[in-house]
Amino acid sequence: AQTVTQSQPEMSVQEAETVTLSCTYDTSENNYYLFWYKQPPSRQMILVIRQEAYKQQNATENRFSVNFQKAAKSFSLKISDSQLGDTAMYFCALRTGNQFYFGTGTSLTVIP
Amino acid sequence: DTGVSQNPRHKITKRGQNVTFRCDPISEHNRLYWYRQTLGQGPEFLTYFQNEAQLEKSRLLSDRFSAERPKGSFSTLEIQRTEQGDSAMYLCASSDGLAGGQETQYFGPGTRLLVL
Numbered sequence: 001a002q003t004v005t006q007s008q009p010e011m012s013v014q015e016a017e018t019v020t021l022s023c024t025y026d027t028s029e030n031n032y033y034l035f036w037y038k039q040p041p042s043r044q045m046i047l048v049i050r051q052e053a054y055k056q057q058n059a060t061e062n063r064f065s066v067n068f069q070k071a072a073k074s075f076s077l078k079i080s081d082s083q084l085g086d087t088a089m090y091f092c093a094l095r096t097g098n099q100f101y102f103g104t105g106t107s108l109t110v111i112p
Numbered sequence: 113d114t115g116v117s118q119n120p121r122h123k124i125t126k127r128g129q130n131v132t133f134r135c136d137p138i139s140e141h142n143r144l145y146w147y148r149q150t151l152g153q154g155p156e157f158l159t160y161f162q163n164e165a166q167l168e169k170s171r172l173l174s175d176r177f178s179a180e181r182p183k184g185s186f187s188t189l190e191i192q193r194t195e196q197g198d199s200a201m202y203l204c205a206s207s208d209g210l211a212g213g214q215e216t217q218y219f220g221p222g223t224r225l226l227v228l
Contacts, residue, residue: 004154043221044115044116044219044220044221044222045155045203045205045219046218046219047216047217050216091154091155093154097168098160098167098168099157099160099168099170100145100147100155100157100217101157102154102155102156103154104152104153104154105152105153105154
């Protein structure tokens with residue numbers, strides 16, 4: 001069975017500071033992909049960043065980067081220079097085959 | 113193209129009634145997914161279509177749930193004999209089906225169902 005665990009239900013960060021959201025996962029599959037999605041209040045979920053498990057290099061998208069530790073099955077998201085628009089629910093997701101498995105989310109608030 | 117749309121956005125029904133939701137994916141997206149999201153939880157996979165073929169169904173999808181995607185365009189999700197436990201947000205996502213991790217899912221705004 002595949003599981004995704006986000007142990008931080010809520011986090012806050014000062015504007016312009018850096019914050020790291022944690023995610024651990026479990027799968028017996030060798031071929032899988034990891035994602036972070038953002039769900040702003042009352043808005044649609046959008047993809048933030050993705051990581052192929054076979055790639056050792058950590059993915060980076062502008063202010064967003066991941067720390068992918070395959071042996072530890074850890075996939076954390078770092079947001080640099082936090083902006084007010086980053087306030088949202090963040091979901092970590094695991095894809096194996098054609099199924100996606102989501103964590104319970106971390107609610108991030110950026111404080112002005 | 114304005115993205116994935118879902119209708120209705122909200123639905124209130126009485127226990128035992130049937131409901132049907134519609135999802136219009138981004139045009140030319142060949143993959144379509146349905147998820148259920150309850151309060152405080154992440155989306156849970158329900159089913160997946162590749163064009164008009166329903167290729168995977170979660171064990172969460174009981175016999176009361178049925179999904180279709182005629183002609184590989186819009187999709188409908190029907191819940192028969194609704195129960196209070198069916199109350200949730202039902203999300204639809206479509207994707208271009210690029211290989212492996214290059215696939216990007218685009219989510220709709222969801223249909224919030226409340227069963228009284």
